[in-house]
């Protein structure tokens with residue numbers, strides 16, 4: 001018997017691979033503050049939990065492959081509130097944003113084809129590309145520039161005859177960067193000129209700070225045919241376990257192909273689509289409270305870490321992550337050491353080493369991703385421990 005090369009080349013999630021060390025620490029009775037994973041502690045809205053309670057059916061049956069119409073209508077209406085014209089038929093419901101990415105990558109690229117993506121990037125893009133034999137081609141962004149896009153020459157440099165798309169994530173996981181309209185415009189012009197697709201991952205659309213406005217790809221009507229939006233209810237409504245996401249495109253060919261993929265896996269989860277429907281029916285004010293809470297948490301991280309010697313961090317602009325450059329020689333060893341050795345009054349913290357968010361080898365070795373998904377008091381404590389740990393870490397850089 002032989003295990004496939006596809007399976008062998010698939011990465012372990014760098015976000016999850018230190019979990020055994022965290023578990024061991026917990027078995028010893030150590031309290032671990034989890035800043036490593038984007039699982040918000042914000043409560044799922046009661047309206048959604050009520051929809052779960054009130055869901056009545058004698059048979060939990062299959063639904064349409066494209067997703068139930070009421071949910072696609074609700075998503076079209078929600079997008080309309082941001083000024084994006086979307087028809088319910090231009091939406092395909094997926095099993096989380098993850099499946100939306102799998103479908104979209106599959107639709108735009110064949111084995112050996114390339115997708116350009118600014119790095120650091122959401123690490124599961126790697127996993128999905130590996131499953132499909134697609135090469136992610138990075139364009140590096142830098143902590144010192146707040147991880148904003150480099151000049152378009154950097155995109156030109158890596159463009160090849162195998163390039164099929166550019167993938168942008170805004171607000172960004174892992175960097176917390178919100179792309180400005182002029183940056184988006186430059187990439188839109190690039191994909192138009194090259195005749196390729198623009199995939200935008202907009203799962204953190206609402207989480208923008210300091211009055212920033214999110215610029216969605218659908219704003220650029222002159223490029224509608226090129227644009228494919230990936231979205232999800234996971235973070236937006238604190239509904240990560242519901243596994244509902246979607247693909248939106250004004251390009252009907254993309255939708256037709258996506259429905260074929262959707263048919264091959266029958267349908268998205270029936271009960272959860274009803275929960276998502278209740279979520280999309282919430283008033284837009286719901287997002288104000290959540291945004292304010294994340295901004296408060298961002299402030300805790302920023303106030304604790306900014307201006308410290310050896311730490312490089314621009315003020316995070318959105319989502320609930322940031323990539324921080326630390327005075328350590330190897331962020332993976334540091335992250336592991338936090339779990340195996342560092343103790344502070346019986347507590348420690350867990351962060352995600354950044355190399356797993358890069359496609360380029362050797363990048364991110366002095367960076368970690370912090371997900372500020374804990375309430376402010378716990379976050380303050382975690383930041384206090386991080387600073388203390390940096391002083392005690394034997395692998396700290398002393399220059």
Ligand SMILES: Cc1ncc(COP(=O)(O)O)c(C=O)c1O
Nearest residue numbers: 038096097098122173232234245
């Ligand atoms: C940028 C980004 N895209 C997509 C996803 C996938 O989310 P889900 O499959 O839960 O919808 C995540 C989850 O963390 C994410 O951070």
